[in-house]
Amino acid sequence: MIPVTKTFLPPIEEYTAQVQRAYDNHWLTNRGELVKELEAKLMTYLGVNNVLIMNNGTIPLQIALKLLGNGGEVITTPFSYVATTAAIVWENCTPVFVDIHPEYLTIDETKIEAAITEKTTCILATHVFGNPCNIEVIDAIARKYNLKVIYDAAHCFGVTYQGKSIFDYGDVSTCSFHATKLFHTGEGGAIFCNDPELFNKIFYSHNFGHNGPLDFHGLGINAKISELQAAMGLAVFPYMEDIILSRQKVVSFYNQNLDFAKILKLKLREDTKWNYSYYPVIFQTEHSLLKVQAALIATEVFPRRYFYPSLNTINYTNGAAMPISEKIASIILCLPLYVGIEEDKLKQIVSIINTEAC
Numbered sequence: 001m002i003p004v005t006k007t008f009l010p011p012i013e014e015y016t017a018q019v020q021r022a023y024d025n026h027w028l029t030n031r032g033e034l035v036k037e038l039e040a041k042l043m044t045y046l047g048v049n050n051v052l053i054m055n056n057g058t059i060p061l062q063i064a065l066k067l068l069g070n071g072g073e074v075i076t077t078p079f080s081y082v083a084t085t086a087a088i089v090w091e092n093c094t095p096v097f098v099d100i101h102p103e104y105l106t107i108d109e110t111k112i113e114a115a116i117t118e119k120t121t122c123i124l125a126t127h128v129f130g131n132p133c134n135i136e137v138i139d140a141i142a143r144k145y146n147l148k149v150i151y152d153a154a155h156c157f158g159v160t161y162q163g164k165s166i167f168d169y170g171d172v173s174t175c176s177f178h179a180t181k182l183f184h185t186g187e188g189g190a191i192f193c194n195d196p197e198l199f200n201k202i203f204y205s206h207n208f209g210h211n212g213p214l215d216f217h218g219l220g221i222n223a224k225i226s227e228l229q230a231a232m233g234l235a236v237f238p239y240m241e242d243i244i245l246s247r248q249k250v251v252s253f254y255n256q257n258l259d260f261a262k263i264l265k266l267k268l269r270e271d272t273k274w275n276y277s278y279y280p281v282i283f284q285t286e287h288s289l290l291k292v293q294a295a296l297i298a299t300e301v302f303p304r305r306y307f308y309p310s311l312n313t314i315n316y317t318n319g320a321a322m323p324i325s326e327k328i329a330s331i332i333l334c335l336p337l338y339v340g341i342e343e344d345k346l347k348q349i350v351s352i353i354n355t356e357a358c
């Protein structure tokens with residue numbers, strides 16, 4: 001069976017050696033030594049000067065929206081994982097969708113201004129499959145209308161844009177360390193924020209608002225990651241270069257062997273150092289996608305329709321039509337991509353796609 005992705009697991013001795021440290025410290029949560037060490041390693045590796053790791057990649061979006069959304073309208077993309085939209089609704093803000101660029105698949109920055117109203121507080125955009133949004137234009141719009149920018153950078157571990165970490169852009173940027181993501185802690189995530197005052201609020205918010213055992217700085221929730229999750233992160237971390245290199249080889253294989261007469265691949269924004277996180281292919285029709293998917297499944301290969309459906313069609317959103325996002329969601333398929341996928345399987349996948357795509 002070939003799944004769309006397979007979690008990278010470090011040698012178990014290396015994981016248990018990290019867990020042993022938590023045992024030795026008799027300390028399992030509340031920002032212990034392992035969490036702090038993982039944060040320090042991530043800052044160096046990513047080239048950022050702040051990070052706060054959390055228990056998943058959705059809660060940082062919620063905390064950012066709680067602090068910046070003010071229950072207003074949040075301009076967002078319909079082409080993302082459901083967490084992006086759900087976080088907006090969950091925090092009592094209103095998602096206002098703006099359609100996507102048909103090739104980059106990120107929010108179409110030229111359509112943002114038309115969606116701004118007096119109630120707009122934030123722009124929440126996703127760097128889709130690690131492909132950066134048009135950051136310059138979004139930034140300029142945000143400044144002009146005094147809006148905050150939150151980037152869902154769940155897919156972006158290790159991505160740089162114009163020579164610096166993608167996490168450095170926006171008022172707030174978030175990442176997911178879920179087991180299906182490039183770097184993982186089983187469940188986990190992170191938030192990045194260059195404004196010290198806002199970062200401080202985020203920090204308090206993620207730990208019930210605690211300011212010492214007896215005082216409270218303000219309203220908070222529990223978004224803490226445990227030492228046991230950090231142990232997995234510390235065990236995976238030394239392999240990041242190998243993981244990215246090995247995925248790069250799979251991506252090159254697809255690039256060199258797929259026949260792009262009837263399918264398209266992701267168009268990366270210029271000046272991006274990408275992380276090989278996903279391999280989406282875009283078919284000409286949903287019929288072609290379904291035909292290829294069925295042929296792959298018949299040989300025990302399970303690609304994933306991702307992202308599907310377009311988020312504006314979910315029953316708790318406002319439902320305004322987003323023709324490009326709806327179209328792309330119906331014709332995009334992510335191919336298997338993970339460390340250790342065998343070359344004969346890749347050949348089999350490519351051959352099926354090249355024959356069946358129509």
Ligand SMILES: *Cc1c(COP(=O)(O)O)cnc(C)c1O
Pocket residue numbers: 056057058059080081083084126152154155175176177178188189
């Ligand atoms: C994975 C993902 C999330 C959610 O992250 P979790 O760690 O699973 O909570 C949010 N947004 C996008 C785009 C994702 O892919």
